[in-house]
Amino acid sequence: MSISSFTVVTMLDSRPAQITIAMPYTKDIPNRVISFKDIYGSALNSTITLVTRNGDIFENGTFSTIMSNAFETMTFHAGLPNRWHRIEG
Numbered sequence: 001m002s003i004s005s006f007t008v009v010t011m012l013d014s015r016p017a018q019i020t021i022a023m024p025y026t027k028d029i030p031n032r033v034i035s036f037k038d039i040y041g042s043a044l045n046s047t048i049t050l051v052t053r054n055g056d057i058f059e060n061g062t063f064s065t066i067m068s069n070a071f072e073t074m075t076f077h078a079g080l081p082n083r084w085h086r087i088e089g
Contacts, residue, residue, distance in 0.1 A: 007075075008032065011039040012067075014046040023052050026078040033077050033087070041070035050074065052084060059085045 012019065021036065038048060048067040052058060058065055058076075065086075067074060074089035 007035060009035045009037065011037050012048050013040055013042070014038065014048050015040050015042045016046075018046045018049070020049045020051060023050060023056065023076070023084060024078075025053050026056050026080075026082055026084060029078050030081075031078060033075060035073060035075040035088070036067065037073045038067055038069075038071055043067045043072055044070040056082045056084060059083055 010021075012021070023034070036048070036050060049064055050067070051064045057063060065074070072089060075087050077085045077087050079085040
């Protein structure tokens, strides 16, 4: 059995306004890694909220997490079914 794994890096721009990003379903991309980067350093003044979709949660049991530091990066792994594991940031 072969397990495919790759990383997706998403550069985010919250200069115009606060933004909310819906994470993909873990079941659609098992064992994948996604990184989110505040590319302009604007999350300090205009936060970025990452939310799970129905049925998924972050490993701490929450449905959302907030990026609020300038140039912040968060990286997640679609690990266990319905669970996003934060591996960096």
